[in-house]
Structure formats: C-alpha cells, structure tokens
Amino acid sequence: MIEPDSSVSPTISFEFFPPSTPKGWANLDRRITELEPLEPSFVSVTYGAGGSMRERTHDLVVRLLQETEIPAVPHLTCVGHTGAEIDGILDRYAMAGVETILALRGDAPRDGAGSERGEFEFAADLVRHIQRFNDRNGSSFRIGVAGFPEGHPDTPNTLEGMAHLKAKVDAGADWICTQLFFDNHAFLDWRDRCRLEGIDVPIIAGIMPISTRKSVVRMAGLAAGTVFPASLQRALGRASLDDEDAIAEVGLHWASEQCRDLLDHEVDGIHFYTLNKSDATLRIHRSLGVRTARSLRRANV
C-alpha cells in the first residue's frame, strides 16, 4: 500500500515521464540512482497519447519494479481506450507486480483522433472499470485519482467540480494527488472543502519547483488555471533575464517554503513533479529534514 500511513507519514513521492531517446533514459537512470536513497513512498510514471509513449510507460514501470526498491505507480488515462484495451494493460501490470494505478481521464487529442473509439467519458468510469477488473480477476489494484485545488478548466462551477471529485472517491478511489499549485492557501482551503464534502481519503499535494523562465509559461499552459502569486512573480521578475540560475534558486526557495508550510499543516503527502531532474527535489528534501523509512528504523521509532 502506498498511501500515507502512520509508519511513513507524510508520503514523499516523485513523478517521472518515460524518455523517448537513449540519452533521456541514461539521464533518468542517473536521476533514479540519486533519488532512490530518499526512499520515496512511490514514484509515478506518466502515460501519454500515442502507442509508443504508452509502451514506454509500461517499460519504465517494469524497470523500476525490477531494478529498484521503489513501488512504481503507472498513470493510466482512459480517453480513447476501449474497455478491452484497458483490461489488457491491467493484465500486464498485474503480472508485473504493480499494486496501484493513478486513474485519469486524460485529454482528447485536439484533432479528436481516436476519441470515437473510447468507451470512457470520465476518470470515474475508469475507477469503476478497475474495480470491476479487481472483482473479476481477484486482483487488488489500489487506485489514485487527480484533484484540482484551483479548479479544472472544463468545470468552472467549483461546486460541480467538487461533486465530480467525490464521485471518483465514491467509485473506489483510495487517494488523491493534486495538480501542481504555487498558492498554499488555495490548496488548504480546497482541502477543507474536500473534507466538508465528505472526501476523507488521503490528499497528496503536487509540487513543481520552477527551474527556468520558459518552464513558467509551459506550466501555465499545462496546469491551466493555476495561479502564480504576485510575490512569486515579483521574485522571478527581480532575476535578470539571462540569469537562469537565479530563476532556479527562486523556484527552489518557493517550493521549499511551500513544502515546509504543507508539512506544518499536516499534509498527507508531497508529490514532486521532477521533470526527470533531481537537483531541486534533493535540495528541497534535505531542507525539510524529512526522515526516510530507513532512518526511522535506525532511530528505532
């Protein structure tokens, strides 16, 4: 089980994406070697549109399971998939020893390709499908789902958005991992609203340290609706245009402060969107004084 529990709480976890080139794989191997000593509760592996990317998700998950001690959690998007295709993917993950799936809707390709074949409209349908798969096959996949503290662009009505999140939990989701955010107040208020709605599963906060000026614009597109607080923008603005090191330091400092504050507010877990890098995650982890499972054992607690 990878969810926050009393022995290693809060969870610390990382997200990787499956590389598309040998150089990318070599880089990721190095990052995994650097991050493994932190004993993350799990690492998750993104899943994307297109056949080869999908196969690479499976390859990376299997590799992590075979070559490391870290539990690997594959992301699985249902848009454009048939139920039989999902079953085929779940069969292979069950055989590989995967215990937990992050169940997502995904986004239909802009040209609409493949969407007509899809049997699933929303992530809640995938959660129900995985539960039926568990019942039929005697498997016991645990299920994570996505949450959006600052709202999801398709659902401007935040009360409806909350009801849709609750529907995923009622369908059988065991935990929630959030979209990246930079404003802890937004997260903490949304977490309160989740609890008021009766959503009582662990909620893991998604954190992405800003590393380059270009990445800010990319993130704003990927995580549409995410607010960049004025004080963060001012700090980024003080760095001179050609000083990417300064941008990375601002990003690192902001993310460290976010994490420290989240821990003070007893967050269930922190999930780092690493972008297959390790430096910022390592430095933030160190600054938090979070103990690993191994150090807890050494201290005999």
Ligand SMILES: Cc1cc2nc3c(=O)[nH]c(=O)nc-3n(C[C@H](O)[C@H](O)[C@H](O)COP(=O)(O)OP(=O)(O)OC[C@H]3O[C@@H](n4cnc5c(N)ncnc54)[C@H](O)[C@@H]3O)c2cc1C
């Ligand atoms: C932690 C995390 C990991 C991610 N990993 C990936 C990845 O690996 N690959 C990838 O392609 N994408 C990934 N995404 C992006 C995600 O697929 C998109 O943001 C997608 O638009 C929403 O996915 P979802 O699972 O939240 O969908 P859903 O829960 O289905 O929600 C999608 C939208 O539909 C609305 N909705 C839900 N149910 C209903 C209903 N019954 N009636 C009307 N509206 C409804 C919701 O309010 C929301 O606006 C990730 C996102 C997060 C937060």
